[in-house]
Amino acid sequence: MSTLKEVAKHAGVSISTASRVINGKEYVSTEARQKVTRAIRELDYQPNLIAQSLVKGRETRQLGILVYDISNSYFAEITMAFEAVAYQHDYTVILCNTAEGTRTLKYLDMFMQRQIDGVAIIGSQLETEEISRLQLLLQRGVPIAMAREKGWLLNPLLDVLDNQTGIVEFDTSEGARMAIDYLVSQGHRRIGGLFTVERDRLWDDPRAQGFRQALEKNGLQINEDLMVADLKTSQSGGFLGMSKLIHQKIGCTAVFAYNDEVAIGALAHCRQAGIRVPEELSIVSMDDTEHSLYTNPPLTSVRIPRREQGEFLAEYLLARVRGKNPPSRFSLPVYLTLRQSVSQVPNNHDLGRV
Amino acid sequence: MSTLKEVAKHAGVSISTASRVINGKEYVSTEARQKVTRAIRELDYQPNLIAQSLVKGRETRQLGILVYDISNSYFAEITMAFEAVAYQHDYTVILCNTAEGTRTLKYLDMFMQRQIDGVAIIGSQLETEEISRLQLLLQRGVPIAMAREKGWLLNPLLDVLDNQTGIVEFDTSEGARMAIDYLVSQGHRRIGGLFTVERDRLWDDPRAQGFRQALEKNGLQINEDLMVADLKTSQSGGFLGMSKLIHQKIGCTAVFAYNDEVAIGALAHCRQAGIRVPEELSIVSMDDTEHSLYTNPPLTSVRIPRREQGEFLAEYLLARVRGKNPPSRFSLPVYLTLRQSVSQVPNNHDLGRV
DNA sequence: GTATTATCTGGCAACGTTTGCAAGGTCAAT
DNA sequence: ATTGACCTTGCAAACGTTGCCAGATAATAC
Numbered sequence: 001m002s003t004l005k006e007v008a009k010h011a012g013v014s015i016s017t018a019s020r021v022i023n024g025k026e027y028v029s030t031e032a033r034q035k036v037t038r039a040i041r042e043l044d045y046q047p048n049l050i051a052q053s054l055v056k057g058r059e060t061r062q063l064g065i066l067v068y069d070i071s072n073s074y075f076a077e078i079t080m081a082f083e084a085v086a087y088q089h090d091y092t093v094i095l096c097n098t099a100e101g102t103r104t105l106k107y108l109d110m111f112m113q114r115q116i117d118g119v120a121i122i123g124s125q126l127e128t129e130e131i132s133r134l135q136l137l138l139q140r141g142v143p144i145a146m147a148r149e150k151g152w153l154l155n156p157l158l159d160v161l162d163n164q165t166g167i168v169e170f171d172t173s174e175g176a177r178m179a180i181d182y183l184v185s186q187g188h189r190r191i192g193g194l195f196t197v198e199r200d201r202l203w204d205d206p207r208a209q210g211f212r213q214a215l216e217k218n219g220l221q222i223n224e225d226l227m228v229a230d231l232k233t234s235q236s237g238g239f240l241g242m243s244k245l246i247h248q249k250i251g252c253t254a255v256f257a258y259n260d261e262v263a264i265g266a267l268a269h270c271r272q273a274g275i276r277v278p279e280e281l282s283i284v285s286m287d288d289t290e291h292s293l294y295t296n297p298p299l300t301s302v303r304i305p306r307r308e309q310g311e312f313l314a315e316y317l318l319a320r321v322r323g324k325n326p327p328s329r330f331s332l333p334v335y336l337t338l339r340q341s342v343s344q345v346p347n348n349h350d351l352g353r354v
Numbered sequence: 355m356s357t358l359k360e361v362a363k364h365a366g367v368s369i370s371t372a373s374r375v376i377n378g379k380e381y382v383s384t385e386a387r388q389k390v391t392r393a394i395r396e397l398d399y400q401p402n403l404i405a406q407s408l409v410k411g412r413e414t415r416q417l418g419i420l421v422y423d424i425s426n427s428y429f430a431e432i433t434m435a436f437e438a439v440a441y442q443h444d445y446t447v448i449l450c451n452t453a454e455g456t457r458t459l460k461y462l463d464m465f466m467q468r469q470i471d472g473v474a475i476i477g478s479q480l481e482t483e484e485i486s487r488l489q490l491l492l493q494r495g496v497p498i499a500m501a502r503e504k505g506w507l508l509n510p511l512l513d514v515l516d517n518q519t520g521i522v523e524f525d526t527s528e529g530a531r532m533a534i535d536y537l538v539s540q541g542h543r544r545i546g547g548l549f550t551v552e553r554d555r556l557w558d559d560p561r562a563q564g565f566r567q568a569l570e571k572n573g574l575q576i577n578e579d580l581m582v583a584d585l586k587t588s589q590s591g592g593f594l595g596m597s598k599l600i601h602q603k604i605g606c607t608a609v610f611a612y613n614d615e616v617a618i619g620a621l622a623h624c625r626q627a628g629i630r631v632p633e634e635l636s637i638v639s640m641d642d643t644e645h646s647l648y649t650n651p652p653l654t655s656v657r658i659p660r661r662e663q664g665e666f667l668a669e670y671l672l673a674r675v676r677g678k679n680p681p682s683r684f685s686l687p688v689y690l691t692l693r694q695s696v697s698q699v700p701n702n703h704d705l706g707r708v
Numbered sequence: 709g710t711a712t713t714a715t716c717t718g719g720c721a722a723c724g725t726t727t728g729c730a731a732g733g734t735c736a737a738t
Numbered sequence: 739a740t741t742g743a744c745c746t747t748g749c750a751a752a753c754g755t756t757g758c759c760a761g762a763t764a765a766t767a768c
Contacts, residue, residue: 367717367718368717368718368719369718369719370717370718370719370720371716371717371718374716374717380715381714381715381716381717382715382716382717383715383716383717386716386717405723407723408722408723408724408725409722409723410723411723
């Protein structure tokens with residue numbers, strides 16, 4: 001493992017000179033420069049970033065990203081965009097999956113120990129202890145950026161962090177309202193919902209809030225039996241949710257799904273149960289991932305931009321690392337992408353089959 | 355950013371003693387131990403892993419993973435399993451997406467500079483220059499592990515690496531044969547294929563090889579017009595591929611898709627073109643990701659285990675880091691999962707509609 | 709009592725860099 | 739010739755750890 005010392009020796013110059021060449025500094029004779037360059041090539045020298053980081057204080061050129069579930073393409077695409085930006089700036093990304101158990105806390109500690117340059121958080125709700133770790137990180141000058149849904153009832157401790165972190169947010173409550181409004185405009189009156197929060201915290205979920213608000217606004221009554229909660233955020237969750245909804249024996253003509261994955265599962269269950277979508281049942285969902293284009297039928301879904309999230313997070317952190325003061329707030333618009341999973345309800349069709 | 359020195363001072367002991375406490379070494383009085391422990395708590399001390407790595411030589415406790423496309427759930431699941439194992443051993447994972455452009459080379463250099471402890475490679479084919487970088491890595495004692503398909507015509511340079519790296523492999527050619535055999539057993543005689551390699555390298559792809567072999571074995575002739583090549587490995591690729599196949603105007607009753615993503619795209623195109631699957635056209639694919647369960651109809655697909663790949667890669671690297679000599683070869687079985695995307699062809703039904 | 713061993717502690721060099729500083733050059737202007 | 743400005747170079751101190759070594763003290767054995 002060739003070191004700078006070896007390079008210097010091989011080139012017949014001092015370590016300082018070799019260092020200057022490597023860092024492209026001025027005040028080096030062309031002769032010395034050539035000798036060092038050759039030595040570097042001949043020895044396959046690669047600078048030791050560990051030693052560099054140590055002497056430079058911070059500057060490990062590493063960003064950490066806490067993501068809830070990388071196997072969900074929504075998160076995967078955010079992560080990809082994040083990584084792409086980091087790569088362009090010669091930064092490296094440490095990936096942390098936080099779905100199972102309580103990994104977050106340990107990961108945050110690891111970040112501190114690794115003298116990481118910045119931390120991005122996507123899709124994990126934070127416990128009190130984790131927040132205090134984040135505060136420690138901030139105190140030590142490590143920038144933090146988060147992606148989050150507007151409207152969640154946040155741990156009040158988060159307020160302290162609020163104006164010290166970069167935040168990209170999007171209004172899923174508004175998105176849900178748009179989706180429901182659209183369903184109503186198509187004549188739907190009995191609309192079911194598939195949610196992933198626990199039942200007793202149902203109204204904490206902004207998507208559920210939007211769902212409710214839109215129904216109320218349109219003068220429809222809320223029937224909590226039509227709202228399935230506590231599902232896994234996955235296709236299997238949607239599958240199960242749909243079956244539960246059917247067992248309710250309360251007809252609905254449309255279903256709002258928490259996200260595309262859930263909707264895909266729901267779609268699969270409909271198919272198995274012989275329910276035609278959208279003829280007999282309309283479905284809307286959220287995220288608008290690539291999948292929603294290729295389902296049968298393609299899903300009408302609320303678009304939550306993903307690439308933009310990843311890019312904002314990375315760019316914010318990198319700007320902070322450079323000592324700049326970038327805008328710390330970024331609001332992403334959401335909008336409804338119409339496809340074929342929703343159909344109009346005939347006027348006389350009051351009770352859905354489902 | 356409290357340092358060990360500060361801890362020592364605060365506790366009224368020497369740095370060495372503080373260090374001993376932190377590393378749980380013997381020969382420390384309980385009194386000293388208590389004082390140091392308290393100082394650590396009061397100062398929120400976290401050891402600086404950068405400094406530790408520097409003095410310990412290697413031991414950065416970081417693994418790098420080069421993965422072709424993290425937004426593909428096949429790769430994502432391998433990555434998740436890899437990360438989970440790393441996490442359990444207090445290792446951190448550097449994520450590198452290699453799909454766009456020539457990132458691999460630069461990433462390998464970054465790995466060297468970061469004194470990484472091990473490298474896993476999934477789904478990227480390696481150029482000559484990249485291989486020589488890998489050799490350098492190996493020379494420097496960095497273990498390497500790869501996941502790969504049997505049967506690819508490999509860069510002969512790879513042979514040199516072969517017995518120095520951990521390799522988990524699976525026979526997709528065999529998988530393709532199983533899939534085709536099954537189609538034939540269901541009476542299919544004209545079978546199309548959707549592939550992602552370039553046309554002129556078509557027979558390099560083991561899946562194409564298996565496709566061909568199975569047809570030949572069953573006495574069916576190969577019609578290259580029924581084999582679409584050069585598709586993107588994505589839903590959009592499958593969508594496009596299916597449309598090309600239809601335009602061939604050569605009827606086929608079944609289609610073999612390169613993987614689930616491609617199959618999902620193909621399915622979507624069928625739907626749009628009004629072709630019923632499996633009644634009018636059967637589809638088989640490979641990977642057997644979670645998606646294949648929830649498509650309409652659920653896909654018959656060749657299972658390529660994912661979690662096992664990620665776990666093997668991580669465990670191999672970690673064992674090597676520990677100086678052990680783990681088995682360096684691991685063959686994963688593939689098998690066909692039957693679902694509803696294939697139907698039997700009536701005896702008299704010779705020409706397919708597609 | 710001394711010798712031997714076990715336990716505890718602090719000093720110091722090392723890991724591979726960067727960087728401030730001072731010393732030694734060269735060269736043009738005086 | 740002398741001055742000063744500017745290049746070029748190497749020395750040495752840092753960065754935060756670990757781990758060897760040598761003292762110091764306490765405990766045990768004779």
